[in-house]
Amino acid sequence: MQFFVQSSLHYQVSGPSTLLCSLKCVKTPSQEVLNESLSTSRDTYRSDMSLGLEENRFTLFETSEAGPLSIFYEATASTSVQTVPFAEINNQDVHTLDPAVIPYLFPSRYAPADRMRAVANDHFGGIQGHLDQALAIEDWLNKHIAYAPGSSKEQYSAMETYENRSGVCRDFAHLGIALCRALSIPARYVTVYAFQLQPQDFHAVFEVYVGGRWYLIDGTRIAPLNGMIRIAQGRDAADAAVATLFGNIAGTGIEVNTLVGKDETEVFQPLNRADLRNAGNALCLG
């Protein structure tokens, strides 16, 4: 399915500043970027780079000229999801994991799994099977965490979200990741453009690695699971922040838009967790 995505980030610069952005759709075997452009409202130094364990596509901007600065991105990406029958998804012991996956068992800044072992076992220790545990975590997040913009702080980790029982997509993902890792399930943070997300914004979800594939989990359930276009993945938001600021620069606004690509002829059929469950499937994101 082809999607057309647009995002704009707006800043006020008041001195020498560096801005590190993760806006571009990643290129994967199941996600093709057909065309894209990244531009700025005025000339800045710019450098495209790959960063981190997953070679996410970052762009760094540098300017010392005061005044407003905007970054504009748009792309057409073709993405395909894969549904896998539950019966084909088997648990995997740690020693059989692909080494590339093992760092996703380690605790990280916003997903301190080492501090959540007891809590993870209280809630999910009695469930058999890694995928079933991850799906139970998604259910639990959806039921017990209030989706409430403004209720959380950027420095909150999964601990605070567990305590406060509220947050935004980032917080849902961090808590889910920490709980999964505490149960020895590799889990990673994913930022996406999300079709039919209302209101439009960047979205964060997570993936768990079971039986050789990464499955998509989203405790917020605020967007169809098959309408997401992957931007970046990492251990948590520290690896995949949309923007990281250095120097004298402050954000003033953001706009995101996700549409069906203009050459797309297929009609989008939203797949939510209930649809997948009814069909006995889990979903892998492109």
Added chain:
Amino acid sequence: MQFFVQSSLHYQVSGPSTLLCSLKCVKTPSQEVLNESLSTSRDTYRSDMSLGLEENRFTLFETSEAGPLSIFYEATASTSVQTVPFAEINNQDVHTLDPAVIPYLFPSRYAPADRMRAVANDHFGGIQGHLDQALAIEDWLNKHIAYAPGSSKEQYSAMETYENRSGVCRDFAHLGIALCRALSIPARYVTVYAFQLQPQDFHAVFEVYVGGRWYLIDGTRIAPLNGMIRIAQGRDAADAAVATLFGNIAGTGIEVNTLVGKDETEVFQPLNRADLRNAGNALCLG
């Protein structure tokens, strides 16, 4: 300089267990591993692998047989340090950094730099130059943090060490790393074998990236800076733990030994911070 290192890790296994170890000396342009062996007290599944941003050399063991299990490592490594005159070390703006270094600016599990900006600025914001800031941080750690085995917990981050003003090498390194990153200085955690460390144990230090090179910093000052043999590096101890345990296994003991290599003819001349300062130099570890 050639060193001979030995380490043994002892465990009690009581059910299916996986043990992920980082014991081997890494291979770098300035650290050659001349020979090494890694063995176990009894047969286990074993897999050697590279993990993480820096391709550290991990070994994974798996066993389901109850009883004691020991891991034995020994190696001869040839390592050379480099001293660089202060005058040749220049600050580097974020936008000129090698992309491989940028993740070491991000907050991590045990070095939550995003929570320490105010504190870092209180203490070190008035100092000019990244290297001078890092050296001032080393001084401050040495003066204000008590080296006190047993005073800290494995889940402590830099925040707790800053609050409690005590810890072990791991805690000194995490606090130093968090403070450096809060000042936009890339910093990474390094585990080493340390010659003349008393009593012998694994040691943890950190490195800061300034002007194109990584410089060694050690707030504990309990071992010469030029007698360290690098095992692994990463964002913090989550990336470079000596051992990570999964399943029914518990540690029962550890032994470490670091000697001059038996073919070494040179006499080891310890270099401490005071020696380096007197000579107007900073030091890069092999």
Added chain:
Amino acid sequence: MQFFVQSSLHYQVSGPSTLLCSLKCVKTPSQEVLNESLSTSRDTYRSDMSLGLEENRFTLFETSEAGPLSIFYEATASTSVQTVPFAEINNQDVHTLDPAVIPYLFPSRYAPADRMRAVANDHFGGIQGHLDQALAIEDWLNKHIAYAPGSSKEQYSAMETYENRSGVCRDFAHLGIALCRALSIPARYVTVYAFQLQPQDFHAVFEVYVGGRWYLIDGTRIAPLNGMIRIAQGRDAADAAVATLFGNIAGTGIEVNTLVGKDETEVFQPLNRADLRNAGNALCLG
């Protein structure tokens, strides 16, 4: 000086609820309550009571009837402040303190002094004299903590305010209290009506006990120090919350007003810290 104060608290009740309020002006040797009334928008069970170490004047309301509920208070209080020359204020060792004051040295929920000893000593350990330390803490709060409504959470303690460097009056007071206690200066939390506070709201400040008297400290410096009418005092906001809710009840709004009493003939001459300093005085609240 006579002041006329008014406050209204508005709630939505959706089931059996208890509301514990601290709205009334306390009666002290230097604060007389000339007249007052406390009423509700509809009939509820009501009980007036004294609570806590300082016998604050609380009112408890109970209702099980759903719908809006408002509490209205108004009072005329006559309050006098006392200015004391610095030269007459002497340090006091712990063993000479009035026992009633000693609990104000203990750590409390929002002022965990036991966790802030190192930080308090870093910043203020070099200053001689308890009053000078307290005034330096007020200066530091005023300079380093941003007064920013919405920046803090109700569950934040002094630790989070120290980390985040922003907050509201409650946060300024908690951080100041924790720092003082960490230096062995008794400190207590005080809620007040504050004349010339813009916009009008309840205000929180703190007091330090030096040389036999409690001196007023307010790191926010958003209202004159001599225009405050005392409502309650305690170890921290847990003891002196304006309202504590039990059951199915949620706040919907608040209004506060502080005026000069209508029989008052004296013109209010605001005293701020700078005025007091120039005159060489500290101030005791009525």
Added chain:
Amino acid sequence: MQFFVQSSLHYQVSGPSTLLCSLKCVKTPSQEVLNESLSTSRDTYRSDMSLGLEENRFTLFETSEAGPLSIFYEATASTSVQTVPFAEINNQDVHTLDPAVIPYLFPSRYAPADRMRAVANDHFGGIQGHLDQALAIEDWLNKHIAYAPGSSKEQYSAMETYENRSGVCRDFAHLGIALCRALSIPARYVTVYAFQLQPQDFHAVFEVYVGGRWYLIDGTRIAPLNGMIRIAQGRDAADAAVATLFGNIAGTGIEVNTLVGKDETEVFQPLNRADLRNAGNALCLG
């Protein structure tokens, strides 16, 4: 039943110091102190005082002479416990509580109930009746928290104990108190001498207020519930610490002994939770 208790606290003084101790058995309607003595190994300034909401019996010592200092206490106390049939213990709404009890609903330093509402409801929200909730909390503590001397830190609150699932009597009590308060059950911290506690030490338990009386709860279950001699009670350990130190003084040791009083003719019949449950009773401490 008469008990004879002894305790000694040993310190090394290295400069002007104040020591605030809570060692004496309190006097209550059901606990009589028949005789007692408190002495020191050398002359110091000494002041006996009542502190806090419950008028605990503290003694303050002051000395500026360096060297060892020991405090010795011994007393004979006669204490009687009361057993109350479950059927007679009724829930009590907040608005019917004795005002003296209300502060034990507020969050405190080591029992931050405001941060544990979600967790308390997860585990115990489905249980009817305050006493049944408190007994379920005792069961849960006993089953899920490991009694492990050295596993906790003095600055740990109930949050850390919930996370770490280990601690000492103080930690069990703080977690129990926080959970009870989060469920609107008044709960207070109690320090005691405990007969048949092995090894002998000071002990900490908690009490919950239900239907007009305080009932004893002890998640550690390491001593009979009817062999405790009350020393002090308060919101948490901040109110009832055995010793609080100011100045240049460090603890070097402690000894405690609890025996049957020498004129006692009755044989002690230990009552544990299981005995009480079998008899359908809860227990009030003297």
